[in-house]
Structures are given as structure tokens and as C-alpha cells.
Amino acid sequence: MLTLASLSLSDAKRIINAAEAKATQIGSPSNVAVVDAGGNLVAHVRMDGAQLASISHSINKAFTSLACKTATKDLAADAQPGASLYGIANSVDGRIITFAGGIPLKSGDAFVGAVGVSGGTADQDQAVAEAAVAAL
Template sequence: MTLTLADARTIITAAEAKASEIGQPMNIAVADAGGNIISHVRMDGAWLGGIDISINKAFTARAFDIQTKDLGDNSQPNQQYYGIHASNHGRIVIFAGGIPLTRDGEVVGAVGVSGGSGEQDQAVAEAGAKAPLA
């Protein structure tokens, strides 16, 4: 049970609509149950540096089955996972914008967004995560 390319496109379309609504171009990536990317788009004008970050927010959200903003709370100095961002060959992102995607209670992939403030990235990722899949 994993996501299809059609699922990924549905998620990306919903996220893009939200990014356009708030007027902030974004990188949006969707990963499958194995943490491997299914699709990525960089909207016109979005950060070059956000390519890697969006892909790795999706990876991180699936790697630990947690939203990256919640992982971030636990990864500040003196918290239980401080230093985790140096693991997994630099693929761990510990700030908002990565959300696991579930189906029947099981994590089947994740969406990652990068291009704006933490709040903006999170809002766009949430819009993607809420898209109804076929």
C-alpha cells in the first residue's frame, strides 16, 4: 500500500493552489512509503535551495512518521533528539513543512514543502495533505 503518481499529482495540485493563494511560490515534493520521491515541482520563482529541502522534508516525515515541525520541537538544544539533523547523510529537516500521509491509519508516504516562512510552508503542506485521494 503506497501512493501512486496520480495521488502525488493530486497532492501537489492542492498544495500549489494554496501556495498561489498566499502568493508564495514553493517547492513541493511527495515521497512514497519507502521514503523515495514520486514527484517534485518547483513553482516559478521558488527558491533553488528549496528543491533539496522539500524532498528531504518529505523523506524526514516518512522516516520518523512525524511532522517535521514536531520533530523540530524535540530536536532543539537540550531536547531528546538534538543533533538528529546531522544523521541520515544530511537528509533530516527539523523545521515546519513536512507531513506524513496516512491511509487507513498507516503511513503511506509524505509531502514536503519549502519556499517561504515556516508558517507558509506548513500551510501549503497541510493543504496538500488534506487533498482527497481517489
């Protein structure tokens, strides 16, 4: 029998709440997106003062980390000219993001969704995303 696991809306709200708390703590108004195991948006928040351009970045970081089954920050080095993943950012209709802030979410060995954060520096986005993951 095939069993699929995915994030619930309740999970997504808990993840977003933790992300908002960390973003507030470090002074980085952020967009936070949570996708389910199929890469579909479950929830998104744009904190007051967060950049408008970062809305799609947060959603696409979440999608990327789930689709590639790795944190987006770990794609950066291999996405540079001459590296093995050069050009990946142009794939999947341009939805692939190769900078920090996207982290897949797992339950045991199963990928159940992902979180994407955008609005601050790469280090800030990664810190907010890590706090979000810790809430799961």
C-alpha cells in the same frame, strides 16, 4: 499475507495540485515533493520563483516526516540543544529537516508516503503542506 500500500503518481499529482493552489493563494512560490511509502521521490514541482535551495529541502522534509512518522514541525522543539533529539539533523546523511513543511500521509493506520514543502516562511510551508494533505 503482507500487503503494502503506497501513493500512486495520480495521488502525487493531486497532492501537488492542491499545494500549488494554496501556495499561489498565499503568495508563496514553493517547491513541493511527494514521496512513496519507501521514502522514494514520486513527484516534485518547483513553482516559478521558488528558491533553488528549497528543492532539496522539500524532498528532505517529505523524507523526514515519513522516516520519523511525524510532521517535521513537531521535531523542532526536541531537536534543540539539550533536548532529547539534539543532533538528529546530522543523522541519515544530513537528510533530516526539523522545521515546518513536511507531513506524513496515511491511509488508515498505514503510512503511504509524505509531502514536503519549502520556499516560504515556516508558517507558509506548513499551510501549503496541510492543503496538500487535505487533497489525499
